[in-house]
Amino acid sequence: MELIYRFENYLKETLAIDSKSKILLAVSGGKDSMLMSSLFLQLGYDCVIAHCNFMLRGEASELDEELVLGFAKKHGVPCFVKRFDTTVYAENCGISIQMAARDLRYAWFEELRIREDADWIAIGQHRDDHIETMLLNLTRGTGLQGLQGILPKRGHVIRPLLFLAANEIAEVASNKNIIYRDDQSNFSTKYARNKIRLEIIPKFRELAPNFDEIATENISHFQETYQLLQSFIEPIRSTIFFEENGLIRIDRLLLNKHIDHTALLFELFKPYGFSKQVLEDLQKSWGGESGRLFQSLNFELLLDRNNLWLRPLDVHHEDSFWTLVENSDTFEFGNKHFEQRIDTDVGLKIMNGSAQIDYDKLIFPLVLRFWKEGDYFFPLGMSGRKKLSDFFIQNKVNLYEKKNVPILINGNGDIIWVVNYRLDNRYRITESTKKVFTLVCK
Structure with missing residues (x-):
């Protein structure tokens, strides 16, 4: 069967991609992504092209970008190029160049997909990549999940060339005169994936000439087994894990x-x-x-x-804060919604999630922040001063809850309200209170 029909069948049968879908094509300039783009355009899909320039290979990176831009212009397809300072990003995050490039490109692809209202992000990975990933994950101890290789569809990302071997792609690209550029770093064995591709897999093929077919079939079994395992695990997790x-x-x-x-x-x-x-x-x-x-x-x-x-990790930064001025109305802080008002009705109203405070004792602007070591206040209904850490222990507030409790601070540094827990005794309304400042937390 001619390649274009095999490709179309894979899109429909395996990936369930509608012919009216808009596709964001991730195009590096290599033979895989250039062939994939040509096939999508031949089938008449609505496409946009995205090219990442990681600025790692000097002139070669510039020539890759030039090739992709020329291809897009020739076919009248919108093309977006993003340049990344990959080395700096890797150093700042303490990760490898390869991992940095992966993080940067996928984050940008998703951002661009949303902006351009595309349905799918198409990546030009093929069967050999699939096998290499399985073997690479085997060395990393990722368990059964990693032995699934590359999934054909995950979220909005699709891999429409997974049914093709690398040698097939090379042959088709040559026969169809598809212009592409080879990334010379793909031929260096200093990278683990390249070592697997260039040294390990050839040895397997010596042992078993049909190794690729065997590996692909085994990966399929791993995927089925993992899905079966999850069908048992998910019901257990759903009865034990609760979002709060x-x-x-x-x-x-x-x-x-x-x-x-x-x-x-x-x-x-x-x-x-x-x-x-x-x-x-x-x-x-x-x-x-x-x-x-x-x-x-x-x-x-x-x-x-x-x-x-x-x-x-890092749900919020411990130094996060919100400044309250007198004319504020509603605002959000620490995943909570706040409403504030000032009135002359000094009658005490007991409401969950609210504090009634003597307005004349306030020094604006007030501040909402999170708990800090050494914080203390004078809890309403208790005698004397108490450290917040001790107050939390007595009220069985665990470490995570403690770190997420907003604290209302007066302009003089006093704690006014441990939100949803206790008002400071010094700021309660009394018989001499003339105005009430009410803060409600929902």
Whole structure:
């Protein structure tokens, strides 16, 4: 069957892409993405082209950009080019150049997809990339999930050439006189992926001439097995993990019956990137004191009395603040909605999530911020001064909750209100109060 029909069939049958979809083509200038773009245009899809210039290869990077711009102009397709200072980004983030380039391009592709109202981002990866990814993940210890290789469709990203081998693409590109440029860094074995492509896979092919077909079939089995596993894991996770106020609460009592099953525990926490070693530390700490913290690359887990609390790292910066002026109305801070008003009705009104404050004692602007070590106030209904840290312990407020409690500060530095917990006794309304400042937190 001619390639164009195989390509069209893969779009419809495997990827379920409608012929009226708008496609953002990620085009590097290599043979894979140039062939993919030609096929989409031949089928009459509405397309835009995106090209990343990572400024890593000097003149070669400029020539790649020039080639893509020329191709887009020839076919009358809108083309967008983004230049990245990839080296600086990698150094600032402490990651490899390859990982930096990946992060930068996918973030920009999604931004551009939304801006251009495209339905899909098409990436020109092929079957050989698929196999290489599986083998590379095998060396990284990513488990069954990593052995799935490259998924044909994930979110808004599609890989419409996964059914094609690299040698087929090279042959078609030659026969159709498709102009492209080779990235010379693809031939350097200093990169792990290239080493697998140029040295490891050829050895497998010596052992089994049909290695590519065998590997592809095994990857398919891995994908099916992983999907089957998730069909068991998801119902368990949904009965134990609960979203609450931007955090995920994990019921310790419900998790207790699974805590000794390391493999199951690993799968339950897999979406949050916790390693097996970290989860084994959690198991060892299970019967100990609360307050232990466990971290993955992007998440933090708190072992509390009755629950585990899971949150993304850097939910908010501890130095975040909001300035309140007298004529403010409504605003947002710390994932909470606030409303404020001033009135002369000095009658005490008990309402959840609100504080009534003696207006004449306020020094504007007021400030909302989060708890800091050393904070203290004079809690309403209690005698004397108390450290906020002690107040939180007495009220069984865990570490995560404590870090997310907004604190209302007067212009003189006094704490006025520990939001949704306790008003400071010095700022309560009294018989001599003439005006009331009311702040409501929802």
